[in-house]
Amino acid sequence: xxxxxxxxxxxxxxxxxxxxxxxxxxxxxxxxDHEALVAADRCYFCYDAPCMEACPTSIxxxxxxxxxxxxxxxxxxxxxxxxxxxxxxxxxxCPTETLCEExxxxxxxxxxxxxxxxxxxxxxxxxxxxxxxPFVRAASTGKSVAVVGAxxxxxxxxxxxAVLGHDxxxxxxxxxxxxxxEFGIAAYKSVDGFAQQELDWLLSIGGITxxxxxxxxxxxxxxxxxxxxxxxxxxxxxxxxxxxxxxxSDKDNVLDAVxxxxxxxxxxxxxxxxxxxxxxxxxxxxxxxxxxxxxxLLGALDVSIVYRRGKENMSASVFEQELATSxxxxxxxxxxxxxxTGNGAAAGxxxxxxxxxxxxxxxxxxxxxxxxxxxxKAIGQTIEGVPGALKIENRKISVTGxxxxxxxxxxAGGDCALGGDDLTVTAVxxxxxxxxxxxxxxxxxxSSKKEL
Amino acid sequence: xxxxxxxxxxIKSPNPxxxxxxxxxxxxxxxxxxxxxxxxxxxxKTLGEAGPPVVNVNGPRYGxxxxxxxxxxxxxxxxxxxxxxLEVNLREIKSVxxxxxxxxxxxxxxxxxxxxAWKNILAEIEDTGADGIELNFGCPHGMAERGMGSAxxxxxxxIEMVTRWCKQYSRMPCIVKLTPNITxxxxxxxxxxxGGADAVSLINTINSITSVNLDIFAPExxxxxxxxxxxxxxxxxxxxxxxxxxxxxRDPITANLPISGxxxxxxWRDAAEFMVMGAGNVQVCTAAMTYGFxxxxxxxxxxxxxxxxxxxxxxxxxxxxAVPNTSDWQHxxxxxxxxxxxxxxxxxxxxxCYAVCEDTSHQAILMSDDRVFSVNDDECVACNLCxxxxxxxxxxxxxxxxxxxxxxxxxxxxxxxKADWTTHPNNPSxxxxx
Ligand SMILES: Cc1cc2nc3c(=O)[nH]c(=O)nc-3n(C[C@H](O)[C@H](O)[C@H](O)COP(=O)(O)OP(=O)(O)OC[C@H]3O[C@@H](n4cnc5c(N)ncnc54)[C@H](O)[C@@H]3O)c2cc1C
Ligand SMILES: Cc1cc2nc3c(=O)[nH]c(=O)nc-3n(C[C@H](O)[C@H](O)[C@H](O)COP(=O)(O)O)c2cc1C
Ligand code: SF4
Numbered sequence: 001x002x003x004x005x006x007x008x009x010x011x012x013x014x015x016x017x018x019x020x021x022x023x024x025x026x027x028x029x030x031x032x033d034h035e036a037l038v039a040a041d042r043c044y045f046c047y048d049a050p051c052m053e054a055c056p057t058s059i060x061x062x063x064x065x066x067x068x069x070x071x072x073x074x075x076x077x078x079x080x081x082x083x084x085x086x087x088x089x090x091x092x093x094c095p096t097e098t099l100c101e102e103x104x105x106x107x108x109x110x111x112x113x114x115x116x117x118x119x120x121x122x123x124x125x126x127x128x129x130x131x132x133x134p135f136v137r138a139a140s141t142g143k144s145v146a147v148v149g150a151x152x153x154x155x156x157x158x159x160x161x162a163v164l165g166h167d168x169x170x171x172x173x174x175x176x177x178x179x180x181x182e183f184g185i186a187a188y189k190s191v192d193g194f195a196q197q198e199l200d201w202l203l204s205i206g207g208i209t210x211x212x213x214x215x216x217x218x219x220x221x222x223x224x225x226x227x228x229x230x231x232x233x234x235x236x237x238x239x240x241x242x243x244x245x246x247x248x249s250d251k252d253n254v255l256d257a258v259x260x261x262x263x264x265x266x267x268x269x270x271x272x273x274x275x276x277x278x279x280x281x282x283x284x285x286x287x288x289x290x291x292x293x294x295x296x297l298l299g300a301l302d303v304s305i306v307y308r309r310g311k312e313n314m315s316a317s318v319f320e321q322e323l324a325t326s327x328x329x330x331x332x333x334x335x336x337x338x339x340x341t342g343n344g345a346a347a348g349x350x351x352x353x354x355x356x357x358x359x360x361x362x363x364x365x366x367x368x369x370x371x372x373x374x375x376x377k378a379i380g381q382t383i384e385g386v387p388g389a390l391k392i393e394n395r396k397i398s399v400t401g402x403x404x405x406x407x408x409x410x411x412a413g414g415d416c417a418l419g420g421d422d423l424t425v426t427a428v429x430x431x432x433x434x435x436x437x438x439x440x441x442x443x444x445x446x447s448s449k450k451e452l
Numbered sequence: 453x454x455x456x457x458x459x460x461x462x463i464k465s466p467n468p469x470x471x472x473x474x475x476x477x478x479x480x481x482x483x484x485x486x487x488x489x490x491x492x493x494x495x496x497k498t499l500g501e502a503g504p505p506v507v508n509v510n511g512p513r514y515g516x517x518x519x520x521x522x523x524x525x526x527x528x529x530x531x532x533x534x535x536x537x538l539e540v541n542l543r544e545i546k547s548v549x550x551x552x553x554x555x556x557x558x559x560x561x562x563x564x565x566x567x568x569a570w571k572n573i574l575a576e577i578e579d580t581g582a583d584g585i586e587l588n589f590g591c592p593h594g595m596a597e598r599g600m601g602s603a604x605x606x607x608x609x610x611i612e613m614v615t616r617w618c619k620q621y622s623r624m625p626c627i628v629k630l631t632p633n634i635t636x637x638x639x640x641x642x643x644x645x646x647g648g649a650d651a652v653s654l655i656n657t658i659n660s661i662t663s664v665n666l667d668i669f670a671p672e673x674x675x676x677x678x679x680x681x682x683x684x685x686x687x688x689x690x691x692x693x694x695x696x697x698x699x700x701x702r703d704p705i706t707a708n709l710p711i712s713g714x715x716x717x718x719x720w721r722d723a724a725e726f727m728v729m730g731a732g733n734v735q736v737c738t739a740a741m742t743y744g745f746x747x748x749x750x751x752x753x754x755x756x757x758x759x760x761x762x763x764x765x766x767x768x769x770x771x772x773x774a775v776p777n778t779s780d781w782q783h784x785x786x787x788x789x790x791x792x793x794x795x796x797x798x799x800x801x802x803x804x805c806y807a808v809c810e811d812t813s814h815q816a817i818l819m820s821d822d823r824v825f826s827v828n829d830d831e832c833v834a835c836n837l838c839x840x841x842x843x844x845x846x847x848x849x850x851x852x853x854x855x856x857x858x859x860x861x862x863x864x865x866x867x868x869x870k871a872d873w874t875t876h877p878n879n880p881s882x883x884x885x886x
Binding site: 034037041042045062066067069070071072074075078 | 747756798845
């Protein structure tokens with residue numbers, strides 16, 4: 001008998017292929033021409049537009065929307081890409097409800113913002129489908145820059161440097177580029193292999209060499225990079241995950257949510273991916289939501305996300321929370337894990353209710369237990385493998401201004417660097433701005449290869 | 453990448469987009485910011501004689517017509533020429549031109565129809581280093597009551613006379629700005645040419661009353677209970693302006709007279725349409741007054757993209773491209789037969805096409821019980837009304853019938869030979885000639 005939602009334990013094939021396909025289809029499909037014109041028509045072309053201010057990469061949103069309205073979507077895409085070369089991915093993954101669309105004046109007027117994210121996707125998809133790269137490289141400067149990490153921060157930095165005429169080598173630990181675009185973002189936000197298509201398209205600028213399977217700290221060292229290159233940019237993201245320090249957390253099937261998501265993103269066939277009947281996710285961020293929702297979409301019978309503080313403190317946006325509940329995921333607020341139960345493998349998990357007293361989290365004394373075959377920890381990621389010479393602050397690489405680290409000639413940006421808000425778009429902005437600063441330093445000679 | 457550099461009657465600008473003479477160009481502060489925003493040139497707000505400047509009303513000077521979602525479609529104004537002293541304007545013009553030598557700066561003028569008055573002001577303009585002058589023979593309100601503006605523009609003899617003075621007393625290129633408040637725009641254009649004008653620009657605003665207040669029974673905008681007609685501009689006037697540009701471009705007498713196109717230009721597409729219709733460059737007022745100076749960025753990127761797509765590298769090469777195809781009705785091919793076609797996949801079943809065809813046209817649209825709309829070729833005359841009222845772009849289109857097929861409406865076989873009214877048997881003059 002084939003497995004169903006009701007099958008006990010952790011099994012694959014709870015749902016048939018058609019249902020899986022439907023469940024993991026595009027969350028916000030591309031607007032068609034008519035939809036795009038209607039959506040674009042709503043933009044008021046505001047002066048000093050609030051949306052533009054709210055975009056970490058400061059895309060000229062009123063202009064790109066007007067360019068869609070007037071039938072020049074390619075010009076529109078150029079407007080976007082000139083500020084944000086990963087405008088395609090950002091259009092899919094940005095929490096627009098807390099960025100540009102939150103401050104749209106039509107949100108104020110009618111409670112319905114202009115659909116900026118989807119319009120951005122309309123414009124960028126169009127130009128990328130033509131395989132056109134909107135930039136031409138400047139004449140070669142003969143300078144070489146090492147970029148560690150092929151995630152949004154590293155790619156954005158590398159592309160800008162390449163445009164400015166520098167040669168770039170990207171070193172990434174994994175066998176594939178894209179960073180969390182490829183391994184982290186929820187599958188329904190980036191369908192049909194978009195992360196790899198975007199990567200290939202971005203690299204078509206030329207001048208960027210990829211070195212996969214190269215781990216900083218194991219295969220390469222910062223010292224050597226500084227000798228081989230005129231500048232170094234670190235965009236390594238957050239490689240580690242926070243541990244769950246409770247009784248029983250070493251039992252089987254207590255797993256990292258990010259690994260589960262990475263496996264899911266890399267699965268060639270979702271029907272072969274095992275998932276529990278009863279799934280519990282611990283955490284309150286985007287990772288918790290993505291793990292919970294995708295567990296449910298794979299066919300788990302019941303999925304609970306348990307967060308230790310209130311709804312208003314959850315770092316996942318209200319939109320993300322509602323997405324989860326609309327898929328049938330339960331979110332339990334104000335409860336923290338106490339112990340994992342089960343014989344060898346997890347079978348349940350006990351939580352204690354919390355309340356906030358004088359700004360501090362305290363236990364109410366009440367508790368409850370959830371049945372759980374699989375427990376996903378989504379309680380934050382940590383930086384890993386940072387070269388010892390670099391100054392660390394608040395568990396991230398300390399940076400000032402446009403990503404300058406404590407070492408001359410070494411910049412950092414994205415999730416691994418201090419500041420920012422752990423979003424794709426922020427990583428893109430930081431990578432780009434660091435590139436511009438690196439460019440200045442290469443040209444004026446303040447950054448160059450180190451002597452051995 | 454297309455090169456948008458423009459050379460209009462010897463006046464160079466980085467792009468063909470100029471701001472028309474109006475509030476956006478009324479002072480140094482505005483003009484500097486306009487140049488910084490990317491405008492290729494400006495025509496300074498119309499200057500009058502030396503002495504006490506004109507005064508404007510202190511109540512509302514604009515009225516508007518809106519489309520859906522309060523989009524501004526037409527603007528009406530009762531503003532006069534500049535109300536700032538001549539010497540202040542002249543000083544500012546000189547200073548701006550010195551700092552922006554690559555941008556076009558034209559000075560618009562309106563002084564009484566007396567030779568000495570023109571002679572005086574021309575010398576002062578020449579002194580500023582401005583690139584040229586534009587004669588405002590178009591303003592239809594206020595100044596016209598004083599024998600200037602459209603009061604001059606409506607009398608071809610005056611146009612010719614004043615233009616001649618300007619060419620006689622100044623070396624500057626001279627653009628004559630025409631009023632649309634006339635019956636045949638070719639007459640004033642011919643007069644400008646006869647007077648020696650280097651170019652004409654058009655249109656200025658159209659006499660209008662935008663609305664009437666139904667509580668106080670007075671036209672709007674209302675000042676202390678009374679209103680006056682104003683000048684209409686903005687997207688609503690574009691079709692009128694385009695036709696007037698075409699008339700001048702097609703007239704054998706003025707065919708080589710350069711035209712600066714004005715009237716409702718809001719997007720790159722509007723600008724391109726004016727240019728292919730014969731305008732050497734364009735001027736914009738209402739779009740800037742509605743959206744700010746930044747609109748020019750869309751005009752620049754849009755025109756570049758379109759020219760790239762058309763593989764045209766020089767803006768001069770688009771000028772007049774549609775003029776040979778702008779014809780008289782009598783020369784349109786009556787053997788060209790088309791039928792409306794509804795794309796069922798795109799149709800949202802609103803029924804607007806049905807309503808208009810059934811009630812006001814040829815009863816050529818069929819509606820099934822389950823709201824499927826289709827065209828009855830036996831009745832369709834290809835009038836285009838359904839296409840125009842359909843809310844979904846591209847849903848209804850007119851498709852040409854191939855030669856050799858039979859038009860079910862008339863039972864005649866479609867011919868591939870062109871035949872127009874001049875040869876049609878129903879044309880009385882054809883019969884008369886036989
Ligand atoms: C599950 C999940 C869902 C998310 N969803 C969203 C979302 O919907 N919207 C959004 O805006 N943000 C989302 N984020 C956050 C977003 O993905 C990150 O902020 C963003 O990817 C950070 O970019 P980055 O370039 O700094 O790092 P990463 O994307 O993490 O890339 C780092 C790269 O560095 C490589 N690397 C790491 N260590 C080394 C080393 N020692 N040597 C060499 N290479 C190394 C890695 O292999 C990786 O390719 C999500 C994050 C997660 C975990
Ligand atoms: C408020 C206002 C003031 C204007 N003042 C002048 C003027 O002083 N001189 C002039 O030649 N045209 C004047 N115009 C007309 C414009 O230059 C332009 O010809 C007209 O508005 C049509 O272009 P548009 O549809 O782009 O606005 C004025 C228009 C407006 C709206
Ligand atoms: S735009 Fe408004 S604020 Fe500015 S002058 Fe006119 S009425 Fe006054």
